[in-house]
Every structure is written in structure tokens, then in C-alpha cells.
Amino acid sequence: MKEDLHEATVAVLADVGWDGLTLERVADKAGRSRVTLWRNGVTRESLLDGLLKRLAADYRDAMLPVLTAGGDPAERLRKTMNALCDVVDAHADVLTLSDEMFHRAAATADLPMRFLDPFVAVLRDARAAGRLLGKGTDLDRADILFNAVAWTYLHLRARHAWTPAKARTHLLPMLIEGTVR
Structure with a gap:
């Protein structure tokens, strides 16, 4: 997982928890569009997978x-x-x-x-x-x-x-x- 997505995911989790974690919120925090993340295969589950691997x-x-x-x-x-x-x-x-x-x-x-x-x-x-x-x-x-x-x-x-x-x-x-x- 790229560092900006990692940091954005952690920030969203800190703000709203797992239930509030959405691709749109992570994209906003990372300064990207949700569509760009989606096209690159980024999902809510892949974000968690990246956090777990780290x-x-x-x-x-x-x-x-x-x-x-x-x-x-x-x-x-x-x-x-x-x-x-x-x-x-x-x-x-x-x-x-x-x-x-x-x-x-x-x-x-x-x-x-x-x-x-x-x-x-x-x-x-x-x-x-x-x-x-x-x-x-x-x-x-x-x-x-x-x-x-x-x-x-x-x-x-x-x-x-x-x-x-x-x-x-x-x-x-x-x-x-x-x-x-």
C-alpha cells in the first residue's frame, strides 16, 4: 500500500472507525478521487489487507x-x-x-x-x-x-x-x- 493511502486509511479509521471507512473518505484524505482508487483495484478490504501486512x-x-x-x-x-x-x-x-x-x-x-x-x-x-x-x-x-x-x-x-x-x-x-x- 502506498504511504499516502496508508496514512489516509489510518486517519479515516481514527475519525470514524471501521464502519465509517469508505473508499470515498480515504480518497478525500489522500487527495485522490474515489474513481481513481477503484480503477486501480483499491477496495475497502485491500486497504485493511495493507494495514494488516504492515x-x-x-x-x-x-x-x-x-x-x-x-x-x-x-x-x-x-x-x-x-x-x-x-x-x-x-x-x-x-x-x-x-x-x-x-x-x-x-x-x-x-x-x-x-x-x-x-x-x-x-x-x-x-x-x-x-x-x-x-x-x-x-x-x-x-x-x-x-x-x-x-x-x-x-x-x-x-x-x-x-x-x-x-x-x-x-x-x-x-x-x-x-x-x-
């Missing part, structure tokens, strides 16, 4: 460094959570549309990893080091951590207007301290 690509780019990093499990978990928060901040307008957006992005994009892989890797290493707290499979615990970070952070940012620093300062230590020692 979400997946940004997630990949944020997570690959932490996925391949070594070191202390608690510090790696903190970095993984912060990277997820960065992605949530960058895509808040899309993520507030539905709690299915990460699932839809995973289905749309061709990623070299699954969305939970960075969390599974940290948990696996914490378990091997004898530092993992609690019970459950690494995959189930990764799913819980991913969702606890992504959706709680988004809610605190979007609905309570917390700053990134405040949301991360209060949320992440609680989750880390309950996961690794």
Missing part, C-alpha cells in the same frame, strides 16, 4: 532482534514486551478495531515466525535456566503474556490516555515478576 511486518522487524538475543531471561522478556508495546503504539488505530487484528495479520502476511515465537523462546530459555515461575506449557503461557501485554497496554493507552512510560512502568514489571525470577 502490522505483521512491523511486528517481525521489532521482534527478530529480541528473538535472537541472548542473556538474562527477565531482561529478554522485558525487551520482548517493550517491542510489542512499540508495535501496539504504532498500530493502535488498527488494533482498536477488533481484538482479531493480530490473528488476521498472521493469516494475511508471510512471516518467518509466529506471533508467539518471541515469547515462547524466552520462556523456554527461562525454563532451561530454572527461572520460570508457575505452571503451564510455554505456548499457553506465551499466549497469555502476549495478550496480557498487547490488549492491556492498548486499553491503558487508548481508553485511559496513559502515556507509554506510565503504562509500561505499571504493567510490564507485574507480568515479568509473575513469570521469571
Whole structure:
């Protein structure tokens, strides 16, 4: 998706939400005509597809460094959570549309990893080091951590207007301290 269409789509979503997203509104925001977009094969669904592919690509780019990093499990978990928060901040307008957006992005994009892989890797290493707290499979615990970070952070940012620093300062230590020692 071209940058101007991406920005226009995000702006329209911020203004009127998914139900109000129309080709005409996006065209107006982008300074183009609806007919031109339509002739180029742009649809409401292709706009969402473009947003989802960008979400997946940004997630990949944020997570690959932490996925391949070594070191202390608690510090790696903190970095993984912060990277997820960065992605949530960058895509808040899309993520507030539905709690299915990460699932839809995973289905749309061709990623070299699954969305939970960075969390599974940290948990696996914490378990091997004898530092993992609690019970459950690494995959189930990764799913819980991913969702606890992504959706709680988004809610605190979007609905309570917390700053990134405040949301991360209060949320992440609680989750880390309950996961690794």
C-alpha cells in the first residue's frame, strides 16, 4: 500500500472507525478521487489487507532482534514486551478495531515466525535456566503474556490516555515478576 493511502486509511479509521471507512473518505484524505482508487483495484478490504501486512511486518522487524538475543531471561522478556508495546503504539488505530487484528495479520502476511515465537523462546530459555515461575506449557503461557501485554497496554493507552512510560512502568514489571525470577 502506498504511504499516502496508508496514512489516509489510518486517519479515516481514527475519525470514524471501521464502519465509517469508505473508499470515498480515504480518497478525500489522500487527495485522490474515489474513481481513481477503484480503477486501480483499491477496495475497502485491500486497504485493511495493507494495514494488516504492515502490522505483521512491523511486528517481525521489532521482534527478530529480541528473538535472537541472548542473556538474562527477565531482561529478554522485558525487551520482548517493550517491542510489542512499540508495535501496539504504532498500530493502535488498527488494533482498536477488533481484538482479531493480530490473528488476521498472521493469516494475511508471510512471516518467518509466529506471533508467539518471541515469547515462547524466552520462556523456554527461562525454563532451561530454572527461572520460570508457575505452571503451564510455554505456548499457553506465551499466549497469555502476549495478550496480557498487547490488549492491556492498548486499553491503558487508548481508553485511559496513559502515556507509554506510565503504562509500561505499571504493567510490564507485574507480568515479568509473575513469570521469571
